[in-house]
Amino acid sequence: MHDLSSIKRIPIIDVAKQLGIPVRGTKAMCFMGHDKASPSLSFLKSRNTWRCFGACGKHGDNIALVMEKENLDFKSALAWFAQHFGGDVRLSDSNQPTSQPVTSKAIVPLWPQRDAEFATDPELYGWLLEQCPMISSAKAIQYLVEHGIALEFANHFGLRELPEPKSLRLQLLEQWGAQHV
Numbered sequence: 001m002h003d004l005s006s007i008k009r010i011p012i013i014d015v016a017k018q019l020g021i022p023v024r025g026t027k028a029m030c031f032m033g034h035d036k037a038s039p040s041l042s043f044l045k046s047r048n049t050w051r052c053f054g055a056c057g058k059h060g061d062n063i064a065l066v067m068e069k070e071n072l073d074f075k076s077a078l079a080w081f082a083q084h085f086g087g088d089v090r091l092s093d094s095n096q097p098t099s100q101p102v103t104s105k106a107i108v109p110l111w112p113q114r115d116a117e118f119a120t121d122p123e124l125y126g127w128l129l130e131q132c133p134m135i136s137s138a139k140a141i142q143y144l145v146e147h148g149i150a151l152e153f154a155n156h157f158g159l160r161e162l163p164e165p166k167s168l169r170l171q172l173l174e175q176w177g178a179q180h181v
């Protein structure tokens with residue numbers, strides 16, 4: 001996981017190298033292409049910043065470096081960091097909404113431990129979902145709980161009713177085997 005401050009701590013030279021800038025020591029030929037003989041681009045490790053002392057005069061932190069070199073906007077630069085240095089980028093320091101996790105029906109790592117086995121079978125979940133309409137009721141929730149299906153599961157997908165619990169249970173068993181369910 002990266003938040004903005006942890007991104008800014010990624011060493012500037014590591015970032016430069018990842019960008020394909022041929023760094024020698026703390027210097028490099030400027031990526032803007034104006035350097036002919038001597039490198040104008042300088043990296044200041046202690047502040048984790050960079051500055052071009054040549055024609056373009058550009059400077060900034062490691063995020064700025066990615067933006068300038070790759071011609072990306074801020075948000076895309078953060079995505080670049082996620083791609084090259086791993087983890088998700090939380091945009092909590094920007095004006096982006098914070099609670100928009102990118103999930104698919106298959107990504108549900110939030111179950112309590114006892115449901116771990118069940119949770120590892122997204123196919124089954126997907127199948128289960130298809131059997132269920134979008135309505136909810138206390139009875140449905142009760143059913144989920146009684147059958148060891150995490151309530152988070154229901155919440156995550158917006159509470160789906162199990163219309164005919166018994167037959168669905170049978171279908172589940174039929175389709176997936178007792179061990180799976």
Ligand SMILES: [Zn+2]
Binds near residue numbers: 052053056
């Ligand atoms: Zn330059």
